[in-house]
Amino acid sequence: MIAVKRLQKWIGARLRPRSLRDTMVSVLTVAGIAGAIALAALLGLVISPSFAELEKRATDGYRHRARVALSEFAAGSEELAREHASTQQTPTDLARTLFAAHAVDAVAYRPADRAAWDVRLRAGEGAPGAASRAADLSRALNRLDPDRLIGGASSTKFYLPTDHGLMAVGLARSVNGAGHPSGYVAVARHLTAGHLSALLGKTARIVRPPLGQTDAVSASSRIIDIAVPVRGADGKPVATAAFRVSREVVLLGRRVLLLAVAGSILLLVFLLLMLRRALAAFVLEPLDRVERHMQRVQASGALLPFQDSRSRDDEFGSLGRSFNAMLNQLKDLREQNEIQSFALGRSESAVGVLHNVRNALAPLATILSHGMGARTLPDRELIDRALAELRRDDIDPTRRAKLVTFVATALDAETVARDAVRMQLEVGRDAMRQTLEIIGAQQARAHERPPRERCDVSDIVARNATIALYARSVSIEVDFPARPAPVLANRVILSQVIGNLFSNAVEAIVATGRDHGTIAVEIMPPNDGRLSVRIIDDGEGFEPSQATRLFQPGFSTRTEKSGGLGLHWCANSMAAMGGALELRSAGKGSGAVAILTLDVDPEPGLTIGELAA
Structure with a gap:
């Protein structure tokens, strides 16, 4: 009782781990045991039925081979009887010809006007026991009705039991020179266990009387006994062909199952041990170091x-x-806690970044929606079937032409779809790159004046045009110049400002209720070292009196905003780069114009006047 209580206490302690290490060990142990059991059960459910089915198919194949072998052996006798039935030879000459050219054991002839068979044996009349065997075969043949057996055909085959063995008999109707029936010819071959073994490739035996009316299969632990009935002239079994085959498929399946289970369990144990060591080295130890450091920080306050x-x-x-x-x-x-504007600036900057990230990622949602709504390509299974049919030599030319057209059309459709997906993925890649640039530059922008560099405002406009091209529920045409326009600005911040203005223009067009709209971008010639970019939309516009209020934090002309533009942030960012932002509109329903003013960065060796020219 004491030992049982100690065991229960130990198990209870294991089931209630006190640390992450104990939890991981318990989870891995339970997962290993459950995984081993599940894996063994799964392999047993998959492998055993599969090999059992293979054994059944192999057994059916052996039975079929036995039936085919018996049929072909008797068919050989029938072919010889049919071939020599109309040779107009005497029974003696007919027997001599067949014995000389073929492995025939007996030849029998019965004239049309007689009821008895004249049997000739290969061994000859003077051989020991020849007369008895001939009489035995004659009696067996006399019990048959040749006309009923042959019927409307010219020949037939069957197995005939005699006192001296089982004969494969081929029976044919002979005709005279005028084409009238003159009698019957029977060719008999003795079916022995050796013949049957050679035909099957297995040690076989012939059992008389027959063991049953149908095929019989009996399986032991290592051997399968197969019995196939040998049918006589009336279709009833007269003997049984019996042979044995090894259950090598099932035995192999058992060995494979044991090896698979053992190997899988060993691999699982090895993987769990490696995972445990990896978790300890790469997860638990670093967490311990972090925890100890945090405790030191908590204790010291430093x-x-x-x-x-x-x-x-x-x-x-x-x-x-x-x-x-x-x-x-x-x-x-701690040092700047008293400066409330610092916290306000960080909050506004975070909101701006979130909004900019949303704008940069907006094309991805539309691209994915377009991809999900794309038309379904032809079924791969249909294409494989068409290709398999094309490899056949006996296919109709018209059918072949249709299949070639179908395969070519399917390949063309797949190529077009793949090119479209590649183009959309490139657009999505650019959007993701822009998003990463926005996030990566946020920390630097929060504490210092953004550095300016030479950048092409035309290229930035083209990249951000995807916000409008992939706008939801509305078709927007974007027109922008392709000529380069170098300016001095922070490329990432300028891209965010232009992206915000494009997003605002799209929302203004959607607010009109139309399903289409236009956004035009104009880059004005440089004037006195400054360059203006005009973004013009045909959206809902705003009252001129609201122009100054638009740059106030939180102000918007629409109550259904999807995240807030942050024109206040845009204007401050432009000012930080030495530029300016201005909004104009003639009134509600007249569209709006956003004017960006930036410093020009001329090519080396060129003056501002030469760049403007």
């Missing part, structure tokens, strides 16, 4: 950076860097 002796580029390395970044931010917030 925001000390986390120091890891290993330089890692995985998630834990990123976690350590993020943790240190968080500590640095907390340290800065």
Whole structure:
């Protein structure tokens, strides 16, 4: 009882782990045991029935081979009887001819006007026992009605039991020179166990009397006994062809099952052990180091950076860097907590980034929707069937032409669909790249004035035009110039501003209730070192008196906004880059114009005047 209680206590402690390490060990142990049981059951359910089905097919094949072998052996006798039935030879000459050219054991002839058969044996009349065997075969033939057996055909075949063995008999009707029936010719071959074994490739035996009316299959642990009836002239069994085959398929299946289960369990155990070591080395130990450092920070109150002796580029390395970044931010917030505008600026910047990310990712949703709604390509199974049929030599030319046309059309459709998907994926890749650039530049923008560099505003406009081209529920035509227009700006911030303005233009067009619209972009010639970009839409517009209020935080002319444009942020960003943003409209229903003003960056060696020209 004491030992049982101790075991129960140990199991209870294992089932109630006190740490993440104990939890992982318990989970891996339970997963390993359950996985081994499930794997063994799955392999048993898959492998055993499969090999049993293979054995059944093999057994059916042996039975079919036995029936075919018996039929072909008797058919040989029938062919010889039919071939020599009309040779107009005497019974003696007929027997001599057949014995000389073929492995025939007996030849019998019965004239049309007689009821007895004249039997000739290969061994000759003077051989020991020849007379008895001839009389035995004659009596067996006399019990048959040749006319009923042959019927309207010219010949037939059957097996005939005699006291001296089982004969495969071929019976044919002979005709005279005038074409009238003159009698019957019977050719008999003795079917022995040796003949049957040679035909089947297995050790076989002939059992008389027959064991049953139908095929019989009896299986033991290692052997399958197969019995196939040998049918006589009346269709009833007169003997049984019996042979044995090894259950090698099932035995092989059992060995495969055992090996598969053992190998799979060993592999599973190995993988679980490796996973346990990997979890300990790459997860639990780093977590322990982070926990100890956090306890030191909590105890001392000093925001000390986390120091890891290993330089890692995985998630834990990123976690350590993020943790240190968080500590640095907390340290800065301690020093700047009294500055409320700092917190407000960070909040507004975060909202702007989220909105910019939404705008940059908007084309992806539309691209995926277009891809899901694309027309279904031809079924691959139909194409495979068409190709398989084309490989046949006996196919009709008209059918072949139709199949070739079908396959060519399917391949063309797949090529067109693949090209369309590739083009949309390229657009999506650009959108994702822009999103990553927005996120990556956010930290730098939050604390310092954005650096300016030479960038092509035409290229930035073209990239952000996808926001309008893939707008939801509305078709928008975008017109923008292709000539380069170099300016001095922060490329990422300028791309966000232009993307926001495109998004605003799309929302203004959707607000009109139309299913189409137009956005035109004009790049004006440089003037006094400054360049203006005009984004013109035919959306709902706004009252001129609202122009100045549009740049106030949170203000919008629409109550159904899907995330807030942040024109206040756009204007501040343009000002930070040394530019300006202006909005104009003639009134409701007249569309709107957004004017971006930036510093020109001329080519080296060119003046502002030469660039404007």
